[in-house]
Amino acid sequence: MENGLLTIGAFARASRLSPKALRLYDELGLLRPARVDPRSGYRFYARDQIERARLVAWLRRLGMPLARIRTVCDLAPAEAAAEIAAYWTGVEADTAARRDLAAFLVDQLRGKDPAMPHETITGIRYAALSDTGLVREGNQDTAYADSRLLAVADGFGADGAAAGTAAIEALRTLESASAPLPGDILNTLSEAVGRANRAVAERSPGEDSGTTLTAMLWTGSRLALVHVGDSRAYLLRAGGFFRITHDHTLVQSLVDEGRITPEEASTHPQRTLLLRALNGRDGEAAAADLKLHDARPGDRYLLCSDGLYGVVKDADLRRVLTTSSTPEQAVRELIDLAHAAGAPDNVSCVVADTVPAAG
Ligand code: MG
Helix, strand or coil: CCCCCCHHHHHHHHHCCHHHHHHHHHCCCCCCCCEEECCCCCCEHHHHHHHHHHHHHHHHHHHHCCHHHHHHHCCCCHHHEEEEEHHHHHHHHHHHHHHHHHHHHHHHHCCCCCCCCHCCCHEEEEEEEECCCCCCCCCCEEEEEEECCEEEEEEEEHHHHHHHHHHHHHHHHHHHCCCCCHHHHHHHHHHHHHHHHHHHHHHHCCCCCCCCCCEECCCEEEEEEEEEECCCCCCCCCEEEECCCCCCCCHHHHHHHCCCCCCHHHHCCCCCCEEECCCCCCCCCCCEEEEEEEECCCCCEEEHHHHCCCCCCCCHHHHHHCCCCCCCHHEEEEEEHHHHHHCCCCCCEEHHHHHHHCC
């Protein structure tokens, strides 16, 4: 020990880390010794480095990348806590996406999924309606539905309307192609999203322009879900009402981190700030959630822009979906509800029912 410093062995015992781990942290730049003897090369540590050593060890155990550990260790405790929470939210979202993919692959390799009565659905019944609302001058939303594709896009910026249309058109080219093999669907969709993003760049050159995209492609047995931004998809199944997309917004990430409540999110001044959207440029920020969703007979789906759910409560969405007899009636009633609430934004919705086979 010199000048109150600990040898690597003593520091290892005090921090309950191995000397090997400490040498590694030094090499990685995560925890530099307080002093290195220039002749012997021996490392010496200060007692007040113990806390950092332990934090590094725990963060490595979490699987946090080294660069991010370095950031966290240099933050004040409150900010470090927020950073760790944000990291874990990302891990969970990624795990959820991989869980869905794993379930899908298991189904595919088993050749069938006995729990899912695919054969009993013959198609989808649908209606789409997009409305300017009562305040905006133009409509930058697009709602689209046909027998294979349901889609809502909420464009923003000077060329927002063109961006939304271009994104949906890129998905429509998928429908005309022959139905891909089930195992290829995720790749096909991922490529389609790339095409949609490039189409947005071509059709809406405005720097600030882009669009959300929430779409479901009927594959004949499943609904493949593509989602980027803050438009939403909901499912009414057996009386239950579920949201099946996750908003890519700042406020949703704050909710996920437990920093604000969902109620606070709905009135947050930055509630429209998107973390991801098709903007024709940023590959990472334009990354879409892709998911294969098992449809069941009697399912009713709602795709909508924030102009609907921003002013109409979940309970009212659910009531309309439960009580309206046809998709046409449902979209009409939903737009009416948005109008009754002042319709400050463009409002778009698509409602679709799975059609059970007769008998
Ligand atoms: Mg909107």
